[in-house]
Amino acid sequence: MPTDSLQSPSRSSTSQNGAVNAPTLKGSEIFVRALEEEGVDRVFGHPGGAVIKIYDAMERIQPSYDHVLVRHEQGGTHAAEGYAKATGRVGTVLVTSGPGATNTVTGIADAYLDSVPIVVFTGQVPTHLIGNDSFQETDTTGVTRSITKHNFLVRDVNELASTVKQAYHIARTGRPGPVVVDLPKDVQMDEAPFVYPEEPGLDGYTVPGAAAPKQVDRAAKMIEDADKPLLYVGGGTINADAPEALTALARKANIPVTTTLHGLGAFPETDDLALGWLGMHGFYHTNMAVQNADLIMAVGARFDDRVTGDVDEWAPNAKILHVDIDPSCISKNVYADCALIGDAQDVLRQLLPKVEPKDTDDWLAQIDAWRADCPPYEYETPDDADQIAPESVVEALYDKTQGEAVMVSDVGQHQMWVCQYYKFGKTRSHVSSGGLGTMGFGLPAAMGAAFGMREGRDLDVVCVSGDGGFVMNAQELSVAAAHGLPLKIAVLNNNYLGMVRQWQSLFHEDRFSHTDLKPTNPDFVTLAEAHHCVGLRATSPDEVGDVIDQAWDVDDRPVVMEFQVPKEEMVFPMVPAGAASDDMLTEMFDKEAIAKEG
Amino acid sequence: MSEETLTRQQIRRKRKFGEPLLPEEEDGTEQEHRHIIAVTLENTIGALNRVTNLFSARGFNLESVAVGETDEPSVARLTLVTVGNDRIVAQITRQLDNLVNTYDVTDLTDAEHVERELCLLKVQYSSETRPEILDIKDIFRGRVVNVTPETMVLEVTGPNKKINAFIGMMEAHGIEEVARSGQVAMHRNLEYEPPNPLASTDAAPSANGAASDA
CATH class of the missing domain: 3.40.50.1220 (TPP-binding domain)
Structure with missing residues (x-):
């Protein structure tokens, strides 16, 4: 709550919608209070010059919601998505102008294609500098126009509170989606009476209810x-x-x-x-x-x-x-x-x-x-004794959780295996990047989902990732560790970009162009430990159960479990892109059949 | 109108269930038409930008756009001309309707409506060609709005086709410059209930149902 010094009773005035004695606050304070009024319980953010006033106001007001300092804005947007998908609430992101805003673009596009309700607040240069190619200036509303359900540039501090209300209303209702609110720095510094509106007051926006x-x-x-x-x-x-x-x-x-x-x-x-x-x-x-x-x-x-x-x-x-x-x-x-x-x-x-x-x-x-x-594809145990069938890891995770978990996957072969071999039985128990297919989505989204579990549901959060996608946002591991999130992260490591390799194998005559990750892959156990997490590795099928049991014994920080899986394994059945749905490849040997047909 | 313009899937589906390939409401569904769509929207730059951006983002054609304030200063009216088959245009109107800034989207093409466009045309003249140019101007009910010793600027208003015809007639005289405002349109009646963009989905079977009831 604001201290008395933040309010100036002498300057209280009649606000826009007629309420008297509304406290006059600075834009940054209005923003912080509006989020409180909206019932936000968590903000994923990263400070910078254009939002420094808001961060300062948060420090002074100590709002009712928690702020999570992410290490990359993309991680922040994916975390907000994971939070939203696992809880059904709107995810909130706060970043600075320019690079802060553009770093959120991938997450916004992801949320747009998957209809995930998130609101992204971006700082902006002061209104008088907009259009001058100022330091850290990007036309954020222009950049995000075609990947948001709606976006706003707040030009007047008197519109700030109602815009926040509208943003959450639009993100949450109808077909959900991302909303961006661009906040110029001078608007954060200007003063206005603060009244949080009851109604969003959007004339052109209707939400269908029941059908005819x-x-x-x-x-x-x-x-x-x-x-x-x-x-x-x-x-x-x-x-x-x-x-x-x-x-x-x-x-x-x-x-x-x-x-x-x-x-x-x-x-x-x-x-x-x-x-x-x-x-x-x-x-x-x-x-x-x-x-x-x-x-x-x-x-x-x-x-x-x-x-x-x-x-x-x-x-x-x-x-x-x-x-x-x-x-x-x-x-x-x-x-x-x-x-x-x-x-x-x-x-x-x-x-x-x-x-x-x-x-x-x-x-x-x-x-x-x-x-x-044609029963679901039956995988084989790899000949190589130090390799594990990736499908068996997913099955082992199901055995451990019995469906009582939020399964988050990244993008690629492992994502398909999670969908095929894990038996989902609970609503909001599967989080993945479908429409945009964003590699690097898994870990931050799992982190967001795990924060969501603190506010209501109490399920384990399991992240399944590949060696390619995991590295793309691995920096968020330390954030999850700092907050003591008991994430279980399974990295199915085949030292390849597996799904691309599969397409190269099936449709490009085994020309594996730049998909071999072995030379550039980190040591995942050391990587986990460097980020203050527990790192475990299974290199043979009989170690899988032990590693999973050990991981579930840790409850104060994330555990990264690396499973060595064969690079040759493919996802079946498969309908090749653009083919008819009954024209499926169901087993490995179909590949030779295709080759013969030319 | 012909069978080839339906997708294979649609034809197969219709044959399978003994539906007419061209129910009344779907007449010409796959033929490309010029459509005039009137949109009322919030009177801000961002709102206009969102509409035009939608056309490029979704790959729709946009032939002309005319925009201006209405009697209510906070509301702008936009008249769009687009070319596409009815299915695409139905998709366009629904996408426009989905925008948060738009209040009302009406496809006026099949309604009783008036449409007008204003054209300014600068043409060269000489003492020989002057009478003919002025004749043509009169036929098209135009006006001379400026004259210099070599050129005159003519103003003509009318529906799109009339403007095209006028420009065609002037081509022989050496057009210097043409500026067209884009179409604006309005339905004739006090109230106009536009056909439901989903009518092609909804109306056909219910019409069948009504027939069987009778």
């Missing part, structure tokens, strides 16, 4: 008429807190459920109706179900090209029923026969009483037959 009743009736009829229905569930379901409604609908009408990468966790994978995930590295039976279904009900999913492959060949027999909160997603990639625009939870609850129990036994038997034809 007529459409709901049509949708119920389509479900009733379908013989081979399939639920295709994306991250929007989790954003809308709709997993319960979804599970109720699936069970009532006996509709099998397939999830996208971000939908994992929306439906318990131990359920008989769960098919696992679909798309490029989805299971054979799931993609066959898609190709043969006569009704696909998409819930909070956007028909991404990694899901559909060749759009024209995708689900050729199916009518499409699309539930989404974003009207611009309807018929964007795949024509929707019926659209239900609204909040996924509201829409599913509208639909639930109108859907009658269905008999889909024939359809489920058919899917089981496909599963029997």
